[in-house]
Amino acid sequence: MFLFVGAILFKVVKLQFFERAIWENQAEKERVYYKKVVATRGSILSDNGTIMATTQPYFRLSIDPSVIKTKGDANFEEQIDTLCKNMAAHFGNEEFGELYFKEKLNRAIEREDRHLYLLKRPVNFREYKMARNWPILKASPYKGGLIGEKLSNKRFYPFKNLAKITLGVLRDDTLAQKGLEYSFNKELRGQDGQVLMQKLGGGQEIPLENFGDSQAQDGYDVVTTLNLEIQDIAETALKKALFANKAKYGVALVMEVSTGEIKGIANLRKSKDGKTYFEDYNYAVADAIEPGSTIKLASMIAALEDNAVSISDSIDTGKGFVQFYDVTISDHVAMGKITYQQAFEKSSNVVFAKMIQNAYKDDPGKFISRLDQLGLTKSVNSQMIGEGRPYIPNPGDTRIWKGTTLPSLAIGYNLSVTPLQLLTLYNAVANDGKMVAPRFVRELRQDSKVIEKYGPQVLRKQICSASTLKTMRKLLEGVVERGTAENIKSSQYAIAGKTGTARKVVEDKYEKIYRASFCGYFPADAPKYTVFVLVDEPSTGSFYGSSVAAPIFREIADKIYAMDLELAKNPREAEGQSSQYPVTRIISQHNADQVYNKLDISTPDSPEAEWVKTTRNGEKIEYQPITLRPGVMPDVKGMSARDAVNLLESRMLKVRRIGHGKVVRQSVEPGKAVGDGTEILLEMN
């Protein structure tokens, strides 16, 4: 017994004095450390929950073969067969089949390896979850079950470039740099956790605790205000116009009037080779620019609020220019004697320069405080970090404030504001004087639970008096009815807005390069959306806000109008439709289903037909299949332009159409014989 005690002591001495270095070395090799477990970044969602940016965690699959019980489990062989079959089916290829996995597993179990990577490549969460249901792997990690080591997160943008710069930039899938990714980085990122890892020989490492214990707190989902369809409409329309005008860059912004929610935001810049347009800078949010004539809204409000003029007063514009010291301000054509209303609608620089100069030359600070009241002197608190700071000169600063400053400000020069600010001001006019901050994010969510809601934020309860507001809305409508933007007048709904054509400064001089813009809202009588459009350096000859920017507004507005079912219910001239459900003459069944599903109206289990007529029967919608006889002109009246064109073109007819909306007239009467290639003229309302 004492011999044994001696042996114990001998062994202790041997370990402590003769082998100490060996074991210290071994301890270092088997060192454990805490490994960071990256929290899964939250997704960015559209207004209806569609994923616009999402992070997929990747997992490396491994097991501890040494703890797998091979003995005493009658089904072991069967289990391992099933497992390897599954592995081969889901992760294998010709080279790495069932046999490969089986050999690999059996060898590791036999050698009692403590760690085995099942696969070289990392798998995504779906695959990880799937593998956890397979035999053997479904046991706990301490019994040979699956160990999923979470690897870096990969960011996906399912809609690729859509709203790219607004969604933001996440460099290397981790470092938030721009846009919502950056502005909401803290919320999206979540809280990283840690897990105890041990190093094994040969560069291997194993987790000593389950990854579920890592305490990583995944990030919240950010639900944006962006509407995928409107975003697409805005981007498509802008891109088309930028190509057509060979412009340098462009901005299109769509805001919901009552809430300030940004429904669409496009920032497109020409690529170096000029072949394409892409998003790389958020001009709409970050870039404060000289607005030009769109500022006349602010000038007019100021003059009306201070009772400087009345819109029916007349003023002579003379030869179409006016001199202030060394600066000449001119109109593109001489307009003679006009009213202030006409001056706004026709965008007379002469009138506005004179009007503001006369009204405020003795107290320029009063004009600046008017601009402040209209929210132009401060950024708009849009939830987006990196908002451009507006610039408005200070009348007290004699180095910059000159005799020409006031007339310049009146027509949108010598100050700079961001597109988002201007949009917010126009939106306030549309919103009965209430100025709401532009909003990009509605709420934060974790799974389906709402963590935080961001409601509309009111910046100014009332930007001006009710009477001024009423006048301004009349003036803005007048711009489209008979003014500079008459070219975009719609018969379907009223548009209100203002054009802007600003010269750009190059090396301290205003050159003949331009920025065309249009800001307005629709429908003018019950505004739902405010839209701002900017085209920078159009270079195909046309450069006016009216000819370059306004048509983009119209296209965006038209498409939103056609898409927005609420708007469609209130057409400009009531058609006296008795039904609250829209019914059509002929519609493709696919489209009918879509429309009614959106309206939450159940669609009938209809006969399968490509084209149907929809009728209302009490509370129910019924489809009647339409059989179209070959060589006979169908009745397309009441159909949407898209459906009508599709239908006719599918019947080898050529279609020319005038206007937008629904077909009101067709050049060939229904029932008449038509040959292939006959041209049909469709008139829309």
Added chain:
Amino acid sequence: MIAWTLNKLKGDKFIWLLIFLISLISLLAVYSSTSALAFKLKSGQTEYYLIKHFLLLGLGFGVMYAIHLFDYRIFAKLSKALLYISIPLLAYTLLFGSNINQAARWINIFGQSFQPSDLGKLALMVFLAKILTEKQGVIKDFQKGFLPVIGWVGLICLLIAPADLSTSAVIFITSVTLMFIAGVDLKYLGILFLIGAVSLVVLFNTVERAETWKQRWKDFVERQDTEVLIANSHKAGNYQPIQSNIAIATGGFFGKGVGKSTQKNFLPQPYSDYVFAIILEEYGMIGGIIVIILYLLLLIRAVGIVTTSRTFGALLAAGLSFLLVIQALINMGVTVGLLPVTGLPLPMLSMGGTSILFTGMSLGIILSVSRGPLDQKKNPALDEVEPAI
């Protein structure tokens, strides 16, 4: 307070002191080594296991105190009954016991897991002391003196061996030592070892668990070579010895200091099977030697308390103290790598309910013996066992 306590404690005060010191070391070692467990299971309340262990030790002391108040001769009366209870329990465990670490050693009684071999070995020791005393007259006789004794030893060992070879070995070695002290013929003991060896061979080839033993033995022989051991560090069986060796080697002569063990995070059950490694790591070789000395002193004192040998009391104290100390030495042998890995706790030092309870009982009986027979006039029945001297 101290005077009051000393007054209340009967029996050998030196043994009480030894037990107290070992318990103190136990508290420190267990507190340190359960911190990782506390973080994992009790969200960082490191005191949880300290308090639990403290209460268990308290229970152990309570049992010890209660038992040492009895006249030790009463245990002789009880021994047969206890043995009869433990045999079916052992058989039941062997057949239906729950499988912890691939060994059916535990059964559940009133929701508490319980290792019947603890009861079995205690009962056997008391019983052995009794019959060896009774048979002192015929102790050299093979049929009358040797066979009945070895029959019981064999039965208990065989019931325990399939699931817990190490405990079985401890019991066997202790029994043989006790028989030797009691004066059994060395010739028969030689035969006994032969039988033991043969049954080992038989067991190795028949019992299912023998595969585990064989593998352990093979691994054990292999890992005697440090280089081979380190080269095979990826093998599961080498994990514990390597971690234990690291603990001992890095502890050095004076140790890393209280609570400074790093290996407690890697050793399995650092508060039980490997508590000696933690002691060596934190308190160094000095700490290890002190623990060994405490155990040896306990053994020497317990064997020495009864001057006249070969009486029931002497054999009882010797048997129980050998049982404790041999188990302790085997545990230490495993820790330092002299013996293959087994799951034996270090008596009195390891955390664990049943172990502390039965160790407390054993020590209580030893202390009771140290008091000598109580007033014989009041206990005439007990004089049959051993006349009061």
